[in-house]
Amino acid sequence: MVVAVKILGLSGSLRRDSAHSAVLRTVAEQLPASVALLLYELHEVPPYNEDLDGSAPPAAVLALREAVHRADAVLIGSPEYNHGMSGVLKNALDWISRPHGKSTLTGKPVLTFTASPAFTGGVRAHQQLNETLTAIQAMQVAYPQIVIGSVTSKLEGGRLVDEAANAFLMDGVRRLVQLVDNRPA
Numbered sequence: 001m002v003v004a005v006k007i008l009g010l011s012g013s014l015r016r017d018s019a020h021s022a023v024l025r026t027v028a029e030q031l032p033a034s035v036a037l038l039l040y041e042l043h044e045v046p047p048y049n050e051d052l053d054g055s056a057p058p059a060a061v062l063a064l065r066e067a068v069h070r071a072d073a074v075l076i077g078s079p080e081y082n083h084g085m086s087g088v089l090k091n092a093l094d095w096i097s098r099p100h101g102k103s104t105l106t107g108k109p110v111l112t113f114t115a116s117p118a119f120t121g122g123v124r125a126h127q128q129l130n131e132t133l134t135a136i137q138a139m140q141v142a143y144p145q146i147v148i149g150s151v152t153s154k155l156e157g158g159r160l161v162d163e164a165a166n167a168f169l170m171d172g173v174r175r176l177v178q179l180v181d182n183r184p185a
């Protein structure tokens with residue numbers, strides 16, 4: 001089966017045992033054969049510096065922008081740090097948002113989720129993340145916010161094992177793929 005839809009997975013956590021990376025891996029394993037999810041590491045992305053964002057940006061930034069360009073859709077998970085999205089993710093999105101008016105994320109179908117050990121599930125970071133994506137003019141999936149509360153008890157062996165949370169998430173992913181399918185050629 002040919003892969004028809006390529007999803008880029010971005011985790012806003014660099015932590016080895018990250019819940020967000022675990023959720024992305026769980027999604028990847030449940031996709032139909034025609035859809036693939038590639039988990040992209042943000043470890044190498046330097047702090048945003050407009051002085052470096054000219055005609056020759058850092059190689060890690062070019063690679064990140066190219067990965068977004070090549071993807072049909074993007075699935076983003078962010079931790080909530082002090083009521084906001086992680087600095088790692090915001091930094092990556094700031095790089096991706098440029099050059100101004102030519103971001104590879106503009107018009108791209110995007111779905112977002114947050115997870116947290118708290119019952120609030122990172123909902124404040126989720127709101128902020130969606131606001132930033134609005135600034136970049138990404139094509140956000142119209143879907144209720146995917147926030148996974150008490151995530152620690154919903155993970156096992158590096159996978160999301162909570163049936164309700166997983167079903168809700170996967171329905172969002174299905175709509176993300178649908179958005180790609182309905183995109184004008």
Ligand SMILES: Cc1cc2nc3c(=O)[nH]c(=O)nc-3n(C[C@H](O)[C@H](O)[C@H](O)COP(=O)(O)O)c2cc1C
Pocket residue numbers: 013014015017018019020021079080081082083084115116117118120121122
């Ligand atoms: C600096 C810091 C700030 C945090 N602030 C919040 C917060 O405001 N709200 C929340 O729900 N969890 C907060 N947490 C807990 C994170 O939700 C938790 O560490 C989560 O597992 C991080 O995601 P990860 O597992 O993908 O690394 C914070 C954690 C850290 C390290």
